[in-house]
Amino acid sequence: MEYGLLASWLALYLLLLYAGGTVAGLLFPRFADRGLAFGVPVAVSILWLVTYFAGRLSLTVGVWLGVGVLAVSTLAVWWIDGGPNARTYAETAGVFTVAFLFVVGIRALDPGIVPIGGEKFLDFGLLQSLVRADSLPLEDMWFAGEPVAYYYGGHLVAAILTRITGTAGQFAYNLALAGFYATLVTAAYGLAGAVASERGLPRRLAAGLTAFCVGIASNLSTPAKFVIWLLPDGLSQTVVERGGYELDGLASGPDSFSYWDASRVIEDSAADFGTYEPGAALVIDEFPLFAWLNGDMHAHMMSTGFLLLAAALCFSYYQTPAAERRRRVALLFGALPAVAGIMAVTNTWSFPSMGGLALLTVTVAPADPTTLLPKHVGQRLRLNGPGQEGVRIGLGLAVAAVVLVLGLLWSLPFWLGPASGREIAVLPDRTSLLELLAVHGLFVAPFWLYLYAQTGRAVGRSTARIVGLVTVGTAALAATLDVAAVGLLAPLLVGAWLFARSPTLDRTVDAVPALADGGDRPVGFEAVLILAGAGLVLLVEFVFVRENIGRMNTVFKTYMQVWVLWGVAVGPVLAWLLTRWRPTDDRARAWASIGVRAFVALLVCSASLYGVFALSNHVEAAGDPTLDGLAYLDDDHPEEAKAIRWLDDNTEGRPTIVTAAPAGYQWNADDGEGASAPSSLTGLPTVAGWTHEAQYRNDTVYDRRVDDVETIYTGDATEQRRLLEAYDVRYVYVGPAERARYGDVTVDQLQGVTVAKQADGVTIYQVRPEYF
Numbered sequence: 001m002e003y004g005l006l007a008s009w010l011a012l013y014l015l016l017l018y019a020g021g022t023v024a025g026l027l028f029p030r031f032a033d034r035g036l037a038f039g040v041p042v043a044v045s046i047l048w049l050v051t052y053f054a055g056r057l058s059l060t061v062g063v064w065l066g067v068g069v070l071a072v073s074t075l076a077v078w079w080i081d082g083g084p085n086a087r088t089y090a091e092t093a094g095v096f097t098v099a100f101l102f103v104v105g106i107r108a109l110d111p112g113i114v115p116i117g118g119e120k121f122l123d124f125g126l127l128q129s130l131v132r133a134d135s136l137p138l139e140d141m142w143f144a145g146e147p148v149a150y151y152y153g154g155h156l157v158a159a160i161l162t163r164i165t166g167t168a169g170q171f172a173y174n175l176a177l178a179g180f181y182a183t184l185v186t187a188a189y190g191l192a193g194a195v196a197s198e199r200g201l202p203r204r205l206a207a208g209l210t211a212f213c214v215g216i217a218s219n220l221s222t223p224a225k226f227v228i229w230l231l232p233d234g235l236s237q238t239v240v241e242r243g244g245y246e247l248d249g250l251a252s253g254p255d256s257f258s259y260w261d262a263s264r265v266i267e268d269s270a271a272d273f274g275t276y277e278p279g280a281a282l283v284i285d286e287f288p289l290f291a292w293l294n295g296d297m298h299a300h301m302m303s304t305g306f307l308l309l310a311a312a313l314c315f316s317y318y319q320t321p322a323a324e325r326r327r328r329v330a331l332l333f334g335a336l337p338a339v340a341g342i343m344a345v346t347n348t349w350s351f352p353s354m355g356g357l358a359l360l361t362v363t364v365a366p367a368d369p370t371t372l373l374p375k376h377v378g379q380r381l382r383l384n385g386p387g388q389e390g391v392r393i394g395l396g397l398a399v400a401a402v403v404l405v406l407g408l409l410w411s412l413p414f415w416l417g418p419a420s421g422r423e424i425a426v427l428p429d430r431t432s433l434l435e436l437l438a439v440h441g442l443f444v445a446p447f448w449l450y451l452y453a454q455t456g457r458a459v460g461r462s463t464a465r466i467v468g469l470v471t472v473g474t475a476a477l478a479a480t481l482d483v484a485a486v487g488l489l490a491p492l493l494v495g496a497w498l499f500a501r502s503p504t505l506d507r508t509v510d511a512v513p514a515l516a517d518g519g520d521r522p523v524g525f526e527a528v529l530i531l532a533g534a535g536l537v538l539l540v541e542f543v544f545v546r547e548n549i550g551r552m553n554t555v556f557k558t559y560m561q562v563w564v565l566w567g568v569a570v571g572p573v574l575a576w577l578l579t580r581w582r583p584t585d586d587r588a589r590a591w592a593s594i595g596v597r598a599f600v601a602l603l604v605c606s607a608s609l610y611g612v613f614a615l616s617n618h619v620e621a622a623g624d625p626t627l628d629g630l631a632y633l634d635d636d637h638p639e640e641a642k643a644i645r646w647l648d649d650n651t652e653g654r655p656t657i658v659t660a661a662p663a664g665y666q667w668n669a670d671d672g673e674g675a676s677a678p679s680s681l682t683g684l685p686t687v688a689g690w691t692h693e694a695q696y697r698n699d700t701v702y703d704r705r706v707d708d709v710e711t712i713y714t715g716d717a718t719e720q721r722r723l724l725e726a727y728d729v730r731y732v733y734v735g736p737a738e739r740a741r742y743g744d745v746t747v748d749q750l751q752g753v754t755v756a757k758q759a760d761g762v763t764i765y766q767v768r769p770e771y772f
Helices: 003-027 036-054 059-081 086-109 120-132 153-165 169-198 203-215 221-230 233-243 288-294 304-319 325-346 348-364 375-381 386-410 433-459 461-480 484-501 526-542 552-579 586-620 638-650 692-696 699-714 717-726 736-742
Strands: 423-426 543-546 656-658 729-734 753-759 762-767
Touching: 003 036, 003 059, 003 086, 003 153, 003 169, 003 304, 036 059, 036 086, 036 153, 036 169, 036 304, 036 325, 059 153, 086 169, 086 203, 086 288, 086 586, 120 153, 120 169, 153 169, 153 325, 169 203, 169 288, 169 304, 169 552, 203 288, 203 552, 203 586, 221 233, 221 433, 221 586, 288 552, 288 586, 304 325, 304 348, 304 526, 304 552, 325 348, 325 386, 348 386, 348 484, 348 526, 348 552, 433 461, 433 484, 433 526, 433 552, 433 586, 461 484, 484 526, 526 543, 526 552, 543 552, 552 586, 638 729, 638 753, 638 762, 656 699, 692 699, 699 717, 699 729, 699 736, 717 729, 729 736
Parallel strands: 656 729
Antiparallel strands: 423 543, 729 762, 753 762
8 A cells, every 4th residue: 555645645635725725714704714624625726727827838837827927926825814724724624634544445345447437548548648748739549649639637636746745646536536526515514504504504404414414315216126125026026027127236135235226217218319329328426425435536526526516616606795796707707707617618518507507506696696797787776576586586597697707718728629520419308206306305204304495494294294295196196297307306496586586485384474574485405405406407407418328428427416415505594404493382392302313313313324335345246455446457458558557657748559440348368359458558549449439520430440440450551540640640559459449460570660669469569750
């Protein structure tokens, strides 16, 4: 185990926490911790923005210039405003450290950067490419000579930290992965605590519940299967048949548990794929614990800290009084677009959410949005009655549009790269009620209960019961009409919106409320997060990005956002239910208290089952702990290990290589499936790599390159020379996959093509262009 590297990375993260937390005090002055929990995202944002733009000239200069800008910013703010409170820093650093070490422990037991079971080759290849690169834009490692067509902003974060620490990529991958997880959990802990504190709720209770739901909890498919397994055989078979499922996985016994199953709950029909090949009908519905246990360093994971930073900026705006116009303008049109720009390059799927959060926040925030405008303009737009709601929504839409436009400008170089051939489609196969409850029930159940309780406080328990029964009936009817999501989530949208826009209600139960002037509303910023998550889930029920895998990616990249936003909201919601839901009747109060505590305990225990089984299996199957993601090469691919390491150690910059194509998720070299391993594991660009490139660009240009690769290995000598020169190839890799796919390789017969390295089953030829 590489304890020295572990200590150095943790020290760097805690230093970033302090530095970024100092700057965050200016952005989040009203947070309970003054934004310290967002220290790492704030610090990384500064490093990223400087590196992204200065890196056009030199990545090395960009990284160290970013370090300088962060240091100067920290010292300037510290001189004016002071640093973080020592006790608060100790608490926040403790949360970060525990989360960091948790994932380090997971990865140390299974550190392998392998092509199957995810996209680690993609992620590691991008990291290696950025560590090797001299400047941006980044050349595509699987499409040599062209800019990368994938969002690489999160990999740039990992590369910045890798360059600062001087860590080898195979170690940096796993340490950066742990850092992204710790950043997510710490930010969620801080934002939930701030939301709860503003409402007078126990901060640590809400923050702790959120940290559990975001970092440890699973969806409810695992406890549901566990209950089925506990049922008598005949009854369990009846239950699964009526539910439309099969008696497999944990439902058939603990020995059949697979950590993979909980991430593939939703199943679409083949009709969703239209004229495309079916590929895989399962939809990916990941949650954080699965994602980090699986170990990809993927965009939807690395972007979560920035998503919560954007949500925190919106909450800071929400807290700011109308009189502080400059601060609100700076948050909306200064800080938020910069984070949106980072998000665009880190995870483009989450970029529209920046506008959605801005829209919801501006619309429901206590401060009238007309006060953002010049005084004489704002006064003209202030109306009485329903018209004012229209003005609020209109201004919210305008603000969202401005935020997105400014975010586009912050990330403009990224958008000027290769265009995607994907298109928007509508009306996919919609998700069933049971699937929705299995995936989202951990959040939907508390939210429904929360809004029911608020309804009782507003209109009385008797009326609330009628509203509740009608809502349940409507949800059941919607499920029969194949619009289950509408029935399940519309009450959340309507209820959260109405309470978020209501003035303070008189707290007398079973009485018609009297409107009060000013003060707190029935709900707080958690309503914005509930609305945002519900809107995203509903959106992907009717609109998706058409690919040859149906709406799998659309749900995949959207549901992680939903989990994170709802995970932050559920902590304050559960804290309110535990401490504030107090019916006036003594007997009702006692039963409500017992019922809520039992409900929360059941949720926590149910959502913990997956972690118990998954982590137990993970430990049982583990080898000796190490953070070396390439330690498996010598055992699993001994014929290529030395050659790949030679390429990594003996090439400067990013010279172009050529390897077998097309390549995919399999590394079965004897069958011609090389998984672009030499390129993916070194960051050296190859002429044609994984078949993802056909998706990123189009089939025609990818297939043309695949044909060119075959010509390079076995074609006419004149054509071989022409293509080697056209693609500026410097090394030709001939290993088991190349020999299995192309048979007799003839490129070695060209003058100027000489042996550079021969190791076991691989020969690497060097191409000397001066002979051409």
